[in-house]
Amino acid sequence: MKEKDFQDNETLELFRKTGSGILMTTIDAVIDWGRSNSVWPLTFATSCCGIEMMATGASRHDFARFGIEVYRASPRQADVIVVAGTIVNKMAPVLKRLYDQMSEPRYVIAMGACAVSGGPFYYNSYHVVRGVDHVIPVDVYIPGCPPRPEALLYGVMQLQRKIKLETITRPEESMIMGRK
């Protein structure tokens, strides 16, 4: 799937309907259903977005409802890393190592203005990485400073939609950038 096709829900659903043969799509559907509803995030937060992420995990918003549930303290057990907060130059190699230690398939959500672009530190800052995509490939960008829990939930659901479009027959066409 080309990146430009990832525009709206209709294109995605249409793409899903007009995919490949019955057998493979059925297997894909089962695998993707399992994967997308059991996305384990890494316990990783560098600033105030982390507080919003915790709020999203807590009882009021409870993103366990969407299957993104158990925060793993080890990158080897995690499926997604939610980059919640500013990444400074000193933190960048640590983040890269964490990402490298995650097992595939692995996904990245850039949460908040700092992780997307450097945010308020874009100008006149000597130490901030201008967007986490300089370090690791990002699947979903969530703007906001910090984003509300609803925004994170929406971003998580977007990631789940991306996962649901993966196919085991053509993994090279998968638009999940971090797979290889």
Place this chain on the structure above:
Amino acid sequence: MDNDSLKARILEIVPDVQQEENKQYLTLVVPAGRLHDLAGELRNTPDLGFDFLFCLSGVDYGKQLAVVYHLNSTAHKHSIVIKVKTDDRVNPAFDTVCDIWRTAEFHERETYDMFGIRFNNHPDLRRIFLDEEWKGYPLRKDYADEVNIVEF
């Protein structure tokens, strides 16, 4: 002790202090040479009893560099601000107070890291946040970084 009697007590120890406007704390500018003596007196005199250094920060005033010490007495519940200033921007140096308040050890390392202010007799004065090979002192007003900092 209220601010007026605090000021009178400190004038007994160091005569040539200057007071600065501050709505919250008594703020006194002390000659750099007398800083360490005064700090010891503030800590050890029983009726002053400043046993808590709750903030130590560097300031770049443009021409001058300064270090600001926020002190508090947990026994007497009074606070004070001490400042020292220097015109030397090439090799600014003050005496360390980390033998008096242990917490100053890390604070002074941070001030050195960001402003390049050295502290004499500090046991371990090296950068704390930035890399060891970092050039320059980023919180100084004349810090220039063409790569990362975009000027308007």
